[in-house]
Amino acid sequence: MTNAIKVAEYLRTKSVYGKMQLQKLLYYSQAWSLAWTGSALFTDEIEAWKDGPVVRQVWAAGQHDDFVVPSDGEMLSAHDKAIIDAVYAFYGNQGGAVLSTRTHRETPWLEARADTPAGGRSTNPISQSTMRRYFSLASIGGEKVPIAPTMTTVAADEQFAAAKARQASRWRGALDALALR
Structure with missing residues (x-):
């Protein structure tokens, strides 16, 4: 699992217009990762601010447009990028204000702000569950939603070679016995 700044950096390689759109695309990337895989895309918490979901770490880094990706050696996996790409393909043509309005009608943001007056400040976390x-539920409820990417795992060459050797060894005796008949 990665952090939200790395996801934001990847999104910034696309046509993302403004900080609000970036924040909402982060939210939807996390939400659809949870729905499609059962796992979070990134570790950072999403807060229910008055203008919609916000990842505070990305907001703080974006204040000076100086995103610094920690050099922990971890990059986004192809799986992570596929999720982000699917979300971007669906939501990327909508501006920040449109996406903000959309989030204001959705249960996760509404639930996190339940005790907050309309327009009031909040740092309440949005529940991953x-x-x-x-x-x-949205994905099976007939709503128009992003198309889940196909998640495939390809065995590394050495894994394939080891499995091939095990199978050849396993069947060698049986094949030799049949050849002698």
Whole structure:
């Protein structure tokens, strides 16, 4: 699992217009990752701010447009990029204000702000379990939603070679016995 700044950096390689759109695309990337895989895309918490979901670490880094990706050696996997790409393909043509309005109608944001006056400041976290449940139900409820990417795992060459050797060894005796008949 990665952090939200790395996801934001990847999104910034696309046509993302403004900080609000970036924040909402982060939220939807996390939400659909939870719905499609059952796992979070990134470790950072999403807060229910008055203008919609926000990842504070990305907001703080973006204040000076100086995103610094920690050099822990971890990059986004192809699986992570496929999720982000699917979310971007669906939501990327919508501006930040449109996406903000959309989030204001969704249960995860509404639930996190339940005790907050309309327009009031809030740093309440948005529950990952609520996001997983809400977006999972949306995906099977007939709503128009992003298309889940196909997740495939390809064995490395050495893994394939080892499996091949095990199978050849396993069947060698049986094949030799049949050849002698």
